[in-house]
Amino acid sequence: MLLKAALLNVELLLSLLAVGFVVGTIVAVLQVYGGRVLGVLAFVFEWVFRSIPPLVLLFLVYFGPERFGLSISRFLSATIALGLCSSGYQSQIFRGAIQSISSGQMMAARALGMSRTCAIASVILPQALRLSIPGWSNEFSGVMKDTTLAYVVGYNELLRSARAIMDRHYDAAMLSFLTVAIIFLVLTYTGNRALGWLEERTRIPGLQVAGWSEEGHS
């Protein structure tokens, strides 16, 4: 039962990361290249979603539409609320990476006749996203845990299931919460290993944030 619930957390994790990734990338690009107006809008967006506690945002997104007679599914509200929160953080990871790329890269792309958009898509982002992986795996571990917040809107995720077990068998409470903890240990470990693999797979000689290391050591 708990393992099945854990799948719901993973599902939520993947969808909120996807929202955060897409929105975060757009916000980062606008902050760096968007010019004055779009840049300020992107900054306000990032400020708002990094400031509001995810739990508050979750309530707002879940209960807000109800006031207007609309209903929103638990899963969707959690994806939107937590995804937007994450997009604020992800945008800053991507922005840092974009700004670490030498301005000569953009200049060379423009000199070839690429449009700005084309240069961003085919020169800047492929480099920036690679450089973002280490910082991003940190965000990954963070939002992994945030998926339990969906508890409060009644999404039947892991913590809620553990809580349900406690309600029925009080003696098993500690056991079920410990199981939850262990499942998170395993999920985080697996996820970080996968990201490490991705970092290794996409590594390009000369393009990495790693510090100096002696030949043959890593």
Next chain:
Amino acid sequence: MNTPLLKVEDIHKRYGNEEVLRGVSFEVNRGETKVFIGPSGTGKSTLLRCVNQLTPPDKGQVFLEGTEVTHHKSDINRLRASIGFVFQDFNLFAHLTAMQNVSIGPSKVTRMHKEQAQARALAELERVGLGDKANAYPAQLSGGQQQRVSIARALAMDPKLILFDEPTSALDPELIGEVLEVMIELAREGMTMLCVTHEMGFARSVANEIIFMEHGVIVEQGPPQQMFTNPQHQRTGEFLRKISELYGETEK
């Protein structure tokens, strides 16, 4: 018929209080090589960047085959695609192999088919003597090799002219020769080239004209022979003597 390939008229550029370019005009015909020299900070690199609008000038016009590059309605991306640019610090795309660096222009800008673009890239790499380095990343290449890849990258776009912004200044002395060789070869094949460089051996062997700039204006211009032996301005002579001494290359 007689329109010059490139016509630059009265270019002005100011950074803050400093007027870097104070009215520069010149023309370039097809197949010519012009070399810009002058003390650092006299706006030579800025001038090159004004030609392809990487730095838009404050005032003045640039015409490529009669089309105004500086016009605000000009299709600047299309125009830039036909003007090659070789940077002092190469600026190869760090995440792409030598081959991909050269093929990205044709495939993304002129929408050439992938296989075709790759074949073209390989041909250009071979032209600069780097066919065997097609799969190397920039960080795996020496400075001289990187600069040759960047020349190949410019060539793959079939440029009408190539701008060279101090192409050998960032190189170790023993790597300069391989880059100059490629450039000399290009000039002899009839490529139109504008070069900011202090390599006087290069200037003497292939330049049609040397343009001496100081304080944002052209002081003097003329064929290398005349500039070296009979400069009209005292400053030109002084400067040429100085850099010839410094670079230790009088003949090539």
